Amino acid sequence: MSTHDDRERAWLLVTRREVVSRITDKSFLFGTAFMVLLIAGFIGFTAWQEDRSEDATLAATPEAVAMATAIKDGAAQVDEDLDVTVLEVADREAAETALTGDEADAWLHEVDGVWQLTSESSTQDSLTAVAEAVVRQQVLADNAAGVGTTVEALEAGSTVSTDFLRGDAEKAAVADAVGFVFVFLFYFAALVFGMQLASSVIEEKQSRIVEIIAAAIPLRHLLAGKVLGNTALAVIQLLVYLVVGLIGLTFTPYKSFVPALSGPTAWFIGFFLAGFVALACLWAVAGSLASRTEDLQSTSTPLTMLMLVMFFGGLSLDGRGQVIASFVPPVSAVVMPKRILAGGVEWWEPLVALGLLAVFAAITVWVGERLYRRALLQTGGRVSLRQAWSAAE
Amino acid sequence: MLEIRELTRRFGEHTAVDRVSFEVPSGLMTGFVGGNGAGKTTTMRMVMGVLGIDEGEVLWRDQPITRLDRRSFGYMPEERGLYPKQPILDQLVYVAQLKGMGRVEARTRVQELLERFGLGERGKDHLEKLSLGNQQRVQIIASVLPKPAALVLDEPFSGLDPVAVDSMVDLLREHTRDGVPVLFSSHQLDLVERLCDRLVVLAHGRRVAAGTVTELRDAGVPRFRLVLGGDAGWVRDQRGLDVLDLDGATALVEVREDGAEQHLVAEATRRGDVHEFVRVRPALSEIYREATA
Numbered sequence: 001m002s003t004h005d006d007r008e009r010a011w012l013l014v015t016r017r018e019v020v021s022r023i024t025d026k027s028f029l030f031g032t033a034f035m036v037l038l039i040a041g042f043i044g045f046t047a048w049q050e051d052r053s054e055d056a057t058l059a060a061t062p063e064a065v066a067m068a069t070a071i072k073d074g075a076a077q078v079d080e081d082l083d084v085t086v087l088e089v090a091d092r093e094a095a096e097t098a099l100t101g102d103e104a105d106a107w108l109h110e111v112d113g114v115w116q117l118t119s120e121s122s123t124q125d126s127l128t129a130v131a132e133a134v135v136r137q138q139v140l141a142d143n144a145a146g147v148g149t150t151v152e153a154l155e156a157g158s159t160v161s162t163d164f165l166r167g168d169a170e171k172a173a174v175a176d177a178v179g180f181v182f183v184f185l186f187y188f189a190a191l192v193f194g195m196q197l198a199s200s201v202i203e204e205k206q207s208r209i210v211e212i213i214a215a216a217i218p219l220r221h222l223l224a225g226k227v228l229g230n231t232a233l234a235v236i237q238l239l240v241y242l243v244v245g246l247i248g249l250t251f252t253p254y255k256s257f258v259p260a261l262s263g264p265t266a267w268f269i270g271f272f273l274a275g276f277v278a279l280a281c282l283w284a285v286a287g288s289l290a291s292r293t294e295d296l297q298s299t300s301t302p303l304t305m306l307m308l309v310m311f312f313g314g315l316s317l318d319g320r321g322q323v324i325a326s327f328v329p330p331v332s333a334v335v336m337p338k339r340i341l342a343g344g345v346e347w348w349e350p351l352v353a354l355g356l357l358a359v360f361a362a363i364t365v366w367v368g369e370r371l372y373r374r375a376l377l378q379t380g381g382r383v384s385l386r387q388a389w390s391a392a393e
Numbered sequence: 394m395l396e397i398r399e400l401t402r403r404f405g406e407h408t409a410v411d412r413v414s415f416e417v418p419s420g421l422m423t424g425f426v427g428g429n430g431a432g433k434t435t436t437m438r439m440v441m442g443v444l445g446i447d448e449g450e451v452l453w454r455d456q457p458i459t460r461l462d463r464r465s466f467g468y469m470p471e472e473r474g475l476y477p478k479q480p481i482l483d484q485l486v487y488v489a490q491l492k493g494m495g496r497v498e499a500r501t502r503v504q505e506l507l508e509r510f511g512l513g514e515r516g517k518d519h520l521e522k523l524s525l526g527n528q529q530r531v532q533i534i535a536s537v538l539p540k541p542a543a544l545v546l547d548e549p550f551s552g553l554d555p556v557a558v559d560s561m562v563d564l565l566r567e568h569t570r571d572g573v574p575v576l577f578s579s580h581q582l583d584l585v586e587r588l589c590d591r592l593v594v595l596a597h598g599r600r601v602a603a604g605t606v607t608e609l610r611d612a613g614v615p616r617f618r619l620v621l622g623g624d625a626g627w628v629r630d631q632r633g634l635d636v637l638d639l640d641g642a643t644a645l646v647e648v649r650e651d652g653a654e655q656h657l658v659a660e661a662t663r664r665g666d667v668h669e670f671v672r673v674r675p676a677l678s679e680i681y682r683e684a685t686a
Binding site: 010013014017021025203204207208209211212213214215216217218377 | 438441442443444460463464466468469470471472475476477478479483487488490491492493535536
């Protein structure tokens with residue numbers, strides 16, 4: 001009955017219990033479902049926001065219709081989300097009636113050689129911007145014609161092409177947003193699953209089932225099983241969120257970015273895995289140092305501080321600081337994926353960062369195992385790190 | 394047989410268990426008694442390998458005990474409770490699997506034991522939904538999974554109602570019948586006296602007494618009670634005796650010199666009627682109180 005083989009898979013039994021007991025837990029399922037809905041909802045809202053086009057009606061008396069039509073035709077070039085309709089009115093009075101009657105949003109007319117856009121009371125930002133640009137172009141053209149040249153000739157060599165820059169800026173904005181999501185997901189998972197892991201360690205310690213387990217299997221197996229189980233759960237949950245997020249993105253105007261995001265996302269999963277294992281061991285130690293659930297608050301304080309440093313560091317660092325942090329574990333777990341997203345990272349940089357993170361994880365597993373093993377069976381009050389480290393077994 | 398040899402454990406300056414030795418013979422129930430802080434729990438935790446041993450050793454079947462040996466033991470820790478929020482069937486199967494049983498085999502055995510303790514229908518209930526007595530039963534089941542080679546139980550009877558105590562006793566007896574050594578600690582001396590074949594008394598980390606109940610009761614200086622027809626005052630003048638109590642015709646004496654009691658009886662019959670002459674064995678509680686004082 002007691003064969004060597006049985007003992008070898010003890011950690012697997014622990015892992016399975018961790019996963020099964022959590023996956024059948026209603027609050028875990030509801031929490032995950034809620035997050036999925038939140039992500040889907042957020043993406044849906046963004047898509048709707050982006051797709052929504054604005055309609056504006058521009059009133060113009062016959063002498064201004066030509067300019068109004070120019071604005072209508074030129075609108076698409078300036079603001080692709082604005083549709084301009086021209087409403088021809090007889091005179092000033094009719095125009096004002098149209099404005100007060102909400103038939104028109106603005107009235108275009110010329111006062112002493114200057115074009116004016118009159119609206120009822122609210123400013124028409126998009127319309128004004130479009131009108132300004134078109135009128136300016138139109139007037140420039142007229143004036144240029146008056147002195148026997150063209151706008152193109154006047155502007156030759158004076159403009160800076162903005163096409164490329166604009167595209168890149170959008171990409172940077174997406175990288176920023178996705179970077180935020182990466183940092184947030186890591187922080188969220190590390191905190192939620194870390195706390196969960198720590199409290200399940202306390203649960204075992206407090207109820208003394210840990211003594212029954214310790215008499216049956218090596219504590220190393222218990223720790224390994226718990227860390228692996230929670231890591232598996234965290235990664236599964238993360239994958240669900242990422243898949244929902246990426247699929248959601250394909251329904252938005254940002255769908256062209258999805259292929260470009262897959263690479264960084266894969267890196268992120270790798271960094272998440274190594275970073276999470278490292279932190280999970282520390283969470284288990286925080287749990288083992290406490291004797292009651294109430295103690296967890298204080299035994300986990302250094303860890304929650306570390307989480308905050310990672311969160312804000314991940315969000316706020318840039319320039320040289322970001323480059324350095326992207327190699328320093330465990331902060332590198334969130335900073336390097338962000339850098340990969342932004343682009344301009346040498347191929348070896350993520351590999352080195354991931355390697356360092358893996359080494360760090362190995363060290364925390366080793367240190368964590370020793371602390372956990374020694375603190376776990378000590379009863380009566382909180383155990384200090386120093387006590388745990390030097391305690392006899 | 395489980396043998397504990399010179400076990401010692403220190404916590405800082407404090408020696409919680411000080412060179413404690415005793416045996417837990419196969420097929421016998423050994424009761425482990427002592428006041429709070431006497432070192433019973435510390436000793437049991439060392440036996441189970443849950444706590445490190447500073448000095449001394451634990452032998453199982455004449456060999457130093459191994460982890461695999463311990464895994465075959467049934468153990469009930471002092472403060473108990475399994476996972477409060479897990480169905481009892483699942484967690485008992487889990488414990489059985491940790492102890493090396495196959496999943497299917499474990500389920501069958503657990504279900505069998507649940508039924509035996511009247512919990513057959515409640516396998517899917519979370520532990521915390523059960524009454525305290527029933528939680529205790531689940532704990533007992535956990536300790537006899539799979540078939541244990543030895544049982545080490547810390548306060549197994551605390552919190553049990555008389556009916557549960559009886560079914561627990563039946564279960565333990567079944568194991569001793571199969572030759573399993575059982576070591577259990579308890580504060581309930583009457584229960585210990587009723588159940589135990591052997592007794593180990595601990596005080597301040599030291600073993601102060603060990604043996605069968607009869608051995609322990611016979612171990613002290615022999616005492617006799619003498620009831621005469623007339624006044625017993627003359628007993629004071631007898632040699633080789635200490636008079637513990639004298640009340641009219643009744644005297645309680647402790648024998649200092651071998652055979653002094655024989656002279657006492659002879660003298661008493663010479664002087665008149667002897668209504669009663671009887672050996673007085675102290676109750677277990679008295680021995681316990683003296684030993685742990």
